[in-house]
Amino acid sequence: MMTMDEFRSLFHNGIIKQNTGLVQLLGLCPLLAISNNVINALSLGLATTMVMAASSGAVSGVRHFVPNEIRIPVFVLIIAALVTVIDLAMNAFVHPLYLVLGIFIPLITTNCIVLARADAFAAKNRPLHSVVDAVAMGLGLTLVLIVLGAIRELAGQGTLLSGIDLVFGEASKAFVLHVLPDYRGFLLAILPPGAFIALGLLIAANNWYKARAERRVHAAAPMPA
Amino acid sequence: MTSAIHAALRNALRTGVILFVFAVVGTAMLAFTHDRTEPIITRGQLAEKRALLGQVLPATLYDNDLLASQQSVPPDDLLGTRQPSALWLARRGGEFSGVVLEAVAPDGYSGDIALLIGIDADGTVTGVRVTAHRETPGLGDYIDRAKSAWIDQFAGKSHTHPAPKHWKVVKDGGAFDARAGATITPRAVVKAVRSALDYFAQHRAAFAAPPPAEKAQPVKEKRS
Numbered sequence: 419m420m421t422m423d424e425f426r427s428l429f430h431n432g433i434i435k436q437n438t439g440l441v442q443l444l445g446l447c448p449l450l451a452i453s454n455n456v457i458n459a460l461s462l463g464l465a466t467t468m469v470m471a472a473s474s475g476a477v478s479g480v481r482h483f484v485p486n487e488i489r490i491p492v493f494v495l496i497i498a499a500l501v502t503v504i505d506l507a508m509n510a511f512v513h514p515l516y517l518v519l520g521i522f523i524p525l526i527t528t529n530c531i532v533l534a535r536a537d538a539f540a541a542k543n544r545p546l547h548s549v550v551d552a553v554a555m556g557l558g559l560t561l562v563l564i565v566l567g568a569i570r571e572l573a574g575q576g577t578l579l580s581g582i583d584l585v586f587g588e589a590s591k592a593f594v595l596h597v598l599p600d601y602r603g604f605l606l607a608i609l610p611p612g613a614f615i616a617l618g619l620l621i622a623a624n625n626w627y628k629a630r631a632e633r634r635v636h637a638a639a640p641m642p643a
Numbered sequence: 644m645t646s647a648i649h650a651a652l653r654n655a656l657r658t659g660v661i662l663f664v665f666a667v668v669g670t671a672m673l674a675f676t677h678d679r680t681e682p683i684i685t686r687g688q689l690a691e692k693r694a695l696l697g698q699v700l701p702a703t704l705y706d707n708d709l710l711a712s713q714q715s716v717p718p719d720d721l722l723g724t725r726q727p728s729a730l731w732l733a734r735r736g737g738e739f740s741g742v743v744l745e746a747v748a749p750d751g752y753s754g755d756i757a758l759l760i761g762i763d764a765d766g767t768v769t770g771v772r773v774t775a776h777r778e779t780p781g782l783g784d785y786i787d788r789a790k791s792a793w794i795d796q797f798a799g800k801s802h803t804h805p806a807p808k809h810w811k812v813v814k815d816g817g818a819f820d821a822r823a824g825a826t827i828t829p830r831a832v833v834k835a836v837r838s839a840l841d842y843f844a845q846h847r848a849a850f851a852a853p854p855p856a857e858k859a860q861p862v863k864e865k866r867s
Contacts, residue, residue: 451779454782480665483661484661484665485657485658485661487658488658488661488662491662492661492662492665495665495666495669496665496669498669499669499670499672499673502673502676503672503673503676506676506677506680506684507676507680509680509684509687510679510680510683510684510687511680511683513687517789605823605824608782608824609782609824
């Protein structure tokens with residue numbers, strides 16, 4: 419079992435302290451490619467979270483049987499097999515969802531966060547903790563993806579949530595926000611350079627925020643005599 | 644000394660066996676899942692194909708069983724195909740009324756774009772759909788009807804409308820819209836639809852020939 423404190427610290431770690439997108443800078447390939455609108459970003463984030471939870475759980479479950487020397491090939495094998503199984507199962511059993519997330523699942527294999535969490539955390543911790551850690555990391559990534567997607571979609575097309583009907587059905591089309599009506603579009607934001615620039619700004623903002631928080635702590639601490 | 648080598652060998656053997664066991668378990672998992680999901684996936688693909696045929700050729704144009712009219716045609720440069728592809732012949736009251744062609748745009752941004760093109764007996768495009776592509780999500784994938792209505796602009800077009808020299812994207816001086824930043828993809832699609840019309844013009848007589856009764860047997864469904 420896990421305590422509330424452990425649970426909280428895992429989430430704090432995954433979403434803030436070691437955020438994969440902003441702090442660890444892992445898995446940038448899909449992060450930069452798919453963050454051109456909010457719905458794509460959300461879909462990729464959730465698909466990654468799902469795959470990470472499954473693979474971390476599996477890796478943690480077999481960690482006692484894997485000699486240290488061959489842990490990476492074994493983990494890669496487990497992750498690749500799991501991703502393929504999830505891909506096939508989704509195609510067969512939840513086809514509507516597959517049509518939306520399907521193209522993202524193979525992209526996840528290029529994502530090193532999955533392997534990084536398997537090696538850095540799941541290989542040393544119990545399954546429950548590993549799954550919680552993977553979910554927290556996945557949600558941290560999802561949040562960054564959504565913010566990045568929102569910035570790029572807003573700057574690039576002047577909308578938010580476009581394409582929501584692909585995920586939640588035709589009825590949700592009304593939720594698409596045309597924030598800037600008659601916006602002519604800003605192509606750079608949609609293209610890969612826009613992703614690099616927006617991510618750079620996000621990282622800078624995050625670093626500035628952390629530095630300021632640290633200065634405050636220093637200022638509040640009594641000066642040593 | 645020999646005992647050290649012996650220990651190292653034993654260790655290598657042990658890790659090798661463990662790796663092998665994981666590989667076997669992983670392969671078994673994949674084989675099992677594949678075995679269980681394949682019929683469902685194939686069935687889903689067939690149902691999709693049926694629905695797709697209905698989207699490129701209006702149901703009012705034919706009264707025959709379109710799926711059963713499937714024929715296999717050899718690879719053809721005009722269709723962009725490197726493997727035999729399928730076509731479906733539509734008839735109304737026994738008269739040839741249209742055809743659905745499988746075509747490939749081989750010069751997409753990320754490789755082949757598979758198309759389904761409906762053409763009526765007059766040589767007018769009734770509809771085009773992208774059935775498979777690997778274009779960049781969010782950039783070139785607007786050719787997919789699920790993402791945007793871009794592909795609808797082909798309906799009603801023919802060899803002469805627009806004129807042959809306008810069978811290009813707007814950026815190249817043609818009549819077909821394309822989104823800025825992703826012109827390679829639509830360029831490939833426009834070119835592929837145009838050569839499919841050429842293919843149609845060349846083969847129209849064969850399509851319109853009344854099928855000999857024994858030749859009308861459906862070709863075995865091709866998995867795509």
